[in-house]
Amino acid sequence: MTQATPFKRILLTGAAGGLGKVLRERIKPWAEVIRLSDLADLGVAGEGEEIVQCDLADKAAVLALMEGVDAVLHFGGISTEAPFEAIMHANILGVANLYEAVHKAGVKRVVFASSNHAVGYYRTTDMVDASMPTRPDSMYGVSKCFGESLSRYYYDRFGIETVCLRIGSSFPEPLNRRMLTTYFSYDDLVESLRCCLFAPRVGHTIAFGVSDNDSAWWDNKHAAFLGFRARDSARQFAGKFPDSADFPAADDITATYQGGKFLLDGPQYQ
Template sequence: MSKPFKRLLLTGAAGGLGKVLRDRIKPWADVVVLSDIADMGEAREGEEIIQCDLADKAAVMKLLEGVEAVLHFGGISTENTFENIMQANILGTYNLYEAAHKQGTKRIIFASSNHTIGYYKWTDYIDADSPTRPDSFYGVSKCFGESLSRYYYDRTGLETVCLRIGSSFPEPANPRMLVTWLSYDDLEEALRCSLFTPRVGHTILFGASANPASWWDNSKAAHLGYVPKDSSVQFSDKFPDTGVYPAADDLATVYQGGGFAAVGPRYQD
């Protein structure tokens, strides 16, 4: 029985979330193309492995041959020097979009980040139309990716869902993550909705589970039908109420970006 896609590309397949998604997305495609600059091990049934540096334009053009849709998780996923971020996240994302356009790819799910809006405060409640406020060079690179995807949709019709991932780990590691946590099952569901909704245009979807507290209004992505099933409430007992308030200069508890917003430009000379 034929699957929805003939060739579905996952970039960043050797990364943390790439490893989580590798088996989960197999039901969606006859061939899942796994790509990363790092080693991904041996190909399993239904997989094709292509080691590729996203900064290599010719290699990315070849990578996109016959690919109908992309889950773009490639690039650097933490703060780094601007030079490194530029190659992996800015040039690499441009190469991917240009190749997708020329090779006839129909849709990209862009793994964006909550760090595109990390300098909003914990007391703010925002939606997809709120201006970006990146908290790091990494966040800046994800803002670039969102703008680039908007340009390619307006100019060429290449559709994108920008998934602003909160904190996708087995469980929250601190009180902030009780708000930003995205379970692996809900991540999978967000990707499923983003891939299979008939028309998405250019959509920004905040990637969080159904947590008790929320900073993000997903109403402008309602057409995707994403309904998270999990909640961080199950982990609340790990962070009991104390009545002790954080210091006024504890920026990790002031800004939504948490530690990213608190660190500052440590990678600058």
Template sequence: MSKPFRRILLTGAAGGLGRQLRGPVKDFADVVRLADIADMGEAQEGEEIVQCDLADRDAVLRMCEGVDAVLHFGGISTETPFAPIMNANILGMVNLYEAVHKHGIRRVVFASSNHTMGMYRTTDMVDATMPLRPDGYYGVSKVFGESLSRFYWDRFGIETVCIRIGSCFPEPANRRMLSTYISLDDLVELLRCSLTAPRVGHTITFGVSDNPSVWWDDRHARHLGFVPKDNSAKFASMFPAGDYPPVDDLATIYQGGGFLYSGPQYPQE
């Protein structure tokens, strides 16, 4: 069976999710170009390796040469001081989209984050049309990425699917993740749908499995054709009903969870 693309680019290939996706995304293209600032080891069959600093405009331009589509998982993926986030997630995003535009690449799948909406309460139901409410510098950088990708769609017709990824781990680490969990298999299927749907324009979708407790309404992304197969119900017994954190805990009140404690802090009295 022929693959949808001749060559795709996976940025952030040395990161937590990038390492897990390295094998599965080979089903999408004859060649997968893996890129990261960190060491990725030796190239395997059907792979190309490119070490690249996203803040280096010329290096990013070379990284994107000959590519048909981009899976952009590169950048800082945790809450940190602003300077490294600015270089990797903001300047890096500008460099990437300028390279995508110059090379005539028509589709990008952008690993955005649920932390673009982290200041909504866990009692809220959120959809892609609602105002953005990031919970830290990391979330702000993903808001910028979503806006920049929208600009390149409106101005240049470059299609992007922004996936607000929940929590992609083998199993939830806390009660919050029962709502935000997405299995690796579901994430790979969502990537496939995002790459191959006939027309996506600028789409924002929530990367989450079919969990019993949900905070996100994904009706605006149904045209992608994504149907999750997994859910977090099998992990519910890990978090007994009586084992709840305090009701005044910020990580309980807000969808951003622990990022409320790792981001910029209120001034001390």
């Protein structure tokens, strides 16, 4: 006799994206069925999978997407800076449609893939926690602040629990010196999502998605109850970015503020 899975059906939006592809196989033990959704091609459904192509800006399609879902991992939308119109449809209208569908379908738990770029205009000398005001560094960051606020409203108004996970830099390894601070390994990402889904109560929580790196900008004290403990660290990659006596220019905002190059990318209007 096989052990019962905790959920009947988990919806993963943005399943064709970089992190969606990582999560597709790794979250299967958590549910009888993983419903995968994206605008892009997801290929053929594997065992225990359902595939639904969906535009998050299409309210009726999102309502249908949510039928029979127990919990949502919302990774859909645009994950970089882009013209505002694109951000508005994918990340702002999209998350509004998602939460209305969650409400109407009676879903009780959402993990919203927020971003460190919701607070990217804090300085690299600041230690930021979830009680501090948002300071987005881009239109993309603004859209994540909107999602955090909207999820707060749906919790206060309807009791829909959400963990807003402000993801750092989740790649196989750091790509630059900044990522020695923001690095979030795939294994740590998966474990943090497990904690977000399986904690008995989460209310409305903002957590920072980051590994146990030697340098830190974010204090996760307000999400400690989730029980997440990072096992990985960027320190093993430090040799790729050796120390230097050269200081960044005084007007180099990518070194002054936590958002890095995102501060140079936006806003964009077309």
